[in-house]
Amino acid sequence: MVIPEDRQLNIVVAVKLVPDTNADKRIDPQTRRLVRSAAETVLNPFDEYAIEAGLQLKEQLADGSSVTIVTMAPESGKEVVRKALAMGADRAVMLSDPAFAGSDVWATAYVLAAGIRRIGFDLVLTGTQSTDAITGELPGALAEYLGVPGLTYAREIHVAAGRVRVKRETDTGYQTLSAPLPALASITKSAAEPRFASLKGIMAAKKKEIAVLRLADLEIAQAVGGDGAKLEVTELTASPARAAGKTVTAADGNAGARTIVAFLKERNLL
Amino acid sequence: MKNVIAFIEHKNGRPRRVSLEAAGAARTVADQLGGTAHAVVVGGDAAAIAGELKAYPLDTIHVLADAAADGLIDPAVDALTTVALALGPSLVLVGNTMIGRDVGSRFAARVDAGLNADAVAIDVRDGRVSCVSPKLGGLVITTCVFRSEYGVAAIRPNVFAATPGSGSAQIVAIEPAGRAYAVTLEEDVEVAAPELGVEEASVVVSGGRGLGGPQPFTTLLKDLADAFGGAVGASRAAVDAGWISYGHQIGQTGKTVSPALYIAVGISGAIQHKVGMRTAATIVAINKDPDAPIGAFADLLVVGDAFAIVPELVSAVRDARAVHV
Numbered sequence: 001m002v003i004p005e006d007r008q009l010n011i012v013v014a015v016k017l018v019p020d021t022n023a024d025k026r027i028d029p030q031t032r033r034l035v036r037s038a039a040e041t042v043l044n045p046f047d048e049y050a051i052e053a054g055l056q057l058k059e060q061l062a063d064g065s066s067v068t069i070v071t072m073a074p075e076s077g078k079e080v081v082r083k084a085l086a087m088g089a090d091r092a093v094m095l096s097d098p099a100f101a102g103s104d105v106w107a108t109a110y111v112l113a114a115g116i117r118r119i120g121f122d123l124v125l126t127g128t129q130s131t132d133a134i135t136g137e138l139p140g141a142l143a144e145y146l147g148v149p150g151l152t153y154a155r156e157i158h159v160a161a162g163r164v165r166v167k168r169e170t171d172t173g174y175q176t177l178s179a180p181l182p183a184l185a186s187i188t189k190s191a192a193e194p195r196f197a198s199l200k201g202i203m204a205a206k207k208k209e210i211a212v213l214r215l216a217d218l219e220i221a222q223a224v225g226g227d228g229a230k231l232e233v234t235e236l237t238a239s240p241a242r243a244a245g246k247t248v249t250a251a252d253g254n255a256g257a258r259t260i261v262a263f264l265k266e267r268n269l270l
Numbered sequence: 271m272k273n274v275i276a277f278i279e280h281k282n283g284r285p286r287r288v289s290l291e292a293a294g295a296a297r298t299v300a301d302q303l304g305g306t307a308h309a310v311v312v313g314g315d316a317a318a319i320a321g322e323l324k325a326y327p328l329d330t331i332h333v334l335a336d337a338a339a340d341g342l343i344d345p346a347v348d349a350l351t352t353v354a355l356a357l358g359p360s361l362v363l364v365g366n367t368m369i370g371r372d373v374g375s376r377f378a379a380r381v382d383a384g385l386n387a388d389a390v391a392i393d394v395r396d397g398r399v400s401c402v403s404p405k406l407g408g409l410v411i412t413t414c415v416f417r418s419e420y421g422v423a424a425i426r427p428n429v430f431a432a433t434p435g436s437g438s439a440q441i442v443a444i445e446p447a448g449r450a451y452a453v454t455l456e457e458d459v460e461v462a463a464p465e466l467g468v469e470e471a472s473v474v475v476s477g478g479r480g481l482g483g484p485q486p487f488t489t490l491l492k493d494l495a496d497a498f499g500g501a502v503g504a505s506r507a508a509v510d511a512g513w514i515s516y517g518h519q520i521g522q523t524g525k526t527v528s529p530a531l532y533i534a535v536g537i538s539g540a541i542q543h544k545v546g547m548r549t550a551a552t553i554v555a556i557n558k559d560p561d562a563p564i565g566a567f568a569d570l571l572v573v574g575d576a577f578a579i580v581p582e583l584v585s586a587v588r589d590a591r592a593v594h595v
């Protein structure tokens with residue numbers, strides 16, 4: 001599919017709402033659930049890079065291209081989504097249905113793909129991982145369900161002449177990859193420092209549309225949510241909290257080094 | 271699920287260590303399932319890699335020797351799909367690495383397979399495969415059972431044993447998918463010399479703002495990491511200051527590591543750093559502040575000046591290890 005140069009780009013940024021990690025989260029050993037007071041919902045920090053990249057692309061293209069935020073989350077997350085709108089996104093679509101609760105990575109990718117197809121897109125942007133599940137597997141699965149090329153771990157992204165071109169981080173350097181639109185790219189932190197919402201942006205966001213799509217609005221053939229999950233969580237235990245060890249004040253560099261070496265030998269690490 | 275397939279990543283003609291660990295795990299799990307253990311290798315060097323893999327306890331090594339596939343995800347996904355569909359319901363093991371996650375997740379979506387990220391243990395009970403993985407930065411440990419016919423587990427580097435075995439694997443060629451790929455690789459640039467990544471190293475030596483500049487990362491810390499045969503990591507403060515590249519960042523917005531030993535030098539121990547390293551077996555901190563938050567979860571906090579302690583530590587570690595080797 002060739003997209004003419006003058007075509008406006010429909011950029012869709014998929015985001016996730018996650019518990020805030022600024023607070024040291026605790027699990028209640030009885031209920032095995034997150035202690036709520038310490039876990040407010042925020043926009044996944046990784047996704048802010050994708051939003052910023054989307055906004056910058058829109059600004060560079062300066063042709064009326066748009067940025068749409070999409071998330072699969074309960075409607076209670078609406079105000080968190082508004083933060084993305086305050087950064088400058090044009091509108092948001094929430095995929096909210098009790099039937100989506102309990103989704104694993106597979107179901108999340110599957111439902112998001114259905115939502116994004118419904119919205120219509122030329123370029124889908126995502127973060128590289130979420131701070132709660134940290135699977136890093138959503139971008140690839142989403143690209144596959146959308147049936148488009150997936151360019152992941154982009155630290156630079158450009159769109160020209162119907163193609164998207166990225167610098168993809170590798171363990172020892174980078175690759176330059178390109179693909180025809182429509183496509184998906186996941187954006188790393190090095191690509192774009194997220195902007196702070198301006199007062200004007202915050203005001204404008206109050207009037208922006210946050211549409212809600214339910215299961216029935218989407219073309220979904222398979223069971224989703226907890227029923228459709230391909231993984232069943234059979235056990236969930238709080239990992240033992242790390243206790244403080246010992247503190248030793250070193251008289252000088254040599255004493256400090258000796259303390260460490262003795263400790264490592266004790267633990268068979270040396 | 272009956273059979274197990276290890277997807278083999280490679281670089282400069284050598285398989286990645288985590289892929290050898292995947293091969294080892296493939297054998298163990300396949301035996302528990304009463305199935306067979308396989309490896310899939312794709313790329314220009316695939317034949318040579320397969321030769322090296324013969325030292326591992328696999329039944330079949332499937333090879334797509336095609337230099338055009340180098341650096342791309344889609345040809346690997348196609349090859350994996352061809353092998354998996356021919357074998358029937360199976361578990362695919364990829365490394366929990368940038369490439370492993372991409373290949374694993376695309377394959378999973380293609381065959382509607384469950385995806386288990388960051389597996390640290392794999393078990394079979396009543397013929398069903400389950401994976402153990404830390405979640406929420408190691409705060410909770412989950413056990414998940416696959417409900418799907420095919421499954422993908424991204425294994426955490428450094429956890430599973432890569433034990434060489436029988437060496438009787440059969441090498442077979444994979445039928446090329448024969449299609450054109452939409453993604454074009456325009457260049458593949460190596461900036462740093464290939465080195466052990468923080469996720470794979472069994473010892474990680476990380477530096478923070480306390481190191482005051484870029485230089486200690488390539489001298490002090492590098493020397494200490496080298497003395498252990500480990501890798502250099504960093505806090506976000508150090509990465510944001512431009513002292514070391516993002517690939518070394520440990521924490522919430524960086525990498526999650528669980529080495530046998532984590533040494534934090536001039537790092538305060540903010541919660542966002544902690545979630546990336548709290549599952550290390552042993553944590554040692556060097557900090558001039560006796561009240562640094564890292565003291566609350568390090569096994570040993572040595573209070574003192576990093577610039578005085580680390581050079582002494584480098585020679586002490588070199589000496590200690592020289593005696594053993």
Ligand SMILES: Cc1cc2nc3c(=O)[nH]c(=O)nc-3n(C[C@H](O)[C@H](O)[C@H](O)COP(=O)(O)OP(=O)(O)OC[C@H]3O[C@@H](n4cnc5c(N)ncnc54)[C@H](O)[C@@H]3O)c2cc1C
Pocket residue numbers: 045477478479480481504505506507508519520521522523524525535536537538539540541542543546556557558559562574575576577
């Ligand atoms: C959304 C979000 C995501 C984040 N993600 C991450 C992440 O992924 N990883 C991460 O690390 N941080 C992350 N942070 C940042 C985190 O909150 C801290 O700011 C950061 O970890 C601090 O880095 P530091 O410990 O190197 O620096 P500081 O907190 O400034 O600590 C420096 C330490 O060095 C010690 N020191 C100074 N001089 C010496 C010396 N000569 N010898 C010995 N010790 C010395 C000091 O006593 C101090 O404890 C994130 C923050 C946010 C808000």
